[in-house]
Amino acid sequence: MKIQIIIVAFxxxxxxxxxxxxxxxxxxxxxxxxxxxxxxxxxWNGLMSGYxxxxxxxxxxxxxxxGLSGIVAVMVTTFLLGVAxxxxxxxxxxxxx
Numbered sequence: 001m002k003i004q005i006i007i008v009a010f011x012x013x014x015x016x017x018x019x020x021x022x023x024x025x026x027x028x029x030x031x032x033x034x035x036x037x038x039x040x041x042x043x044w045n046g047l048m049s050g051y052x053x054x055x056x057x058x059x060x061x062x063x064x065x066x067g068l069s070g071i072v073a074v075m076v077t078t079f080l081l082g083v084a085x086x087x088x089x090x091x092x093x094x095x096x097x
Contacts, residue, residue: 019067
């Protein structure tokens with residue numbers, strides 16, 4: 001289990017470090033709205049609008065924190081879903097998370 005935690009930590013840090021170098025081009029939905037000529041008004045900008053944390057002034061750190069929190073959220077959700085749907089073997093006690 002310890003090696004798995006180290007691997008997950010390495011993956012999270014690696015993705016988060018390379019995240020600020022991602023394309024600055026708009027994503028699919030933003031491009032579609034721009035190409036259609038519609039005025040896009042948002043009623044809610046989300047928790048991390050523009051892939052940044054509003055409370056942090058430094059753009060690199062802001063993007064890093066937004067990416068890191070997104071990666072961790074996806075990994076935790078995936079892990080919990082995997083635990084929930086994995087069939088238990090007969091006679092195996094239920095593990096506490």
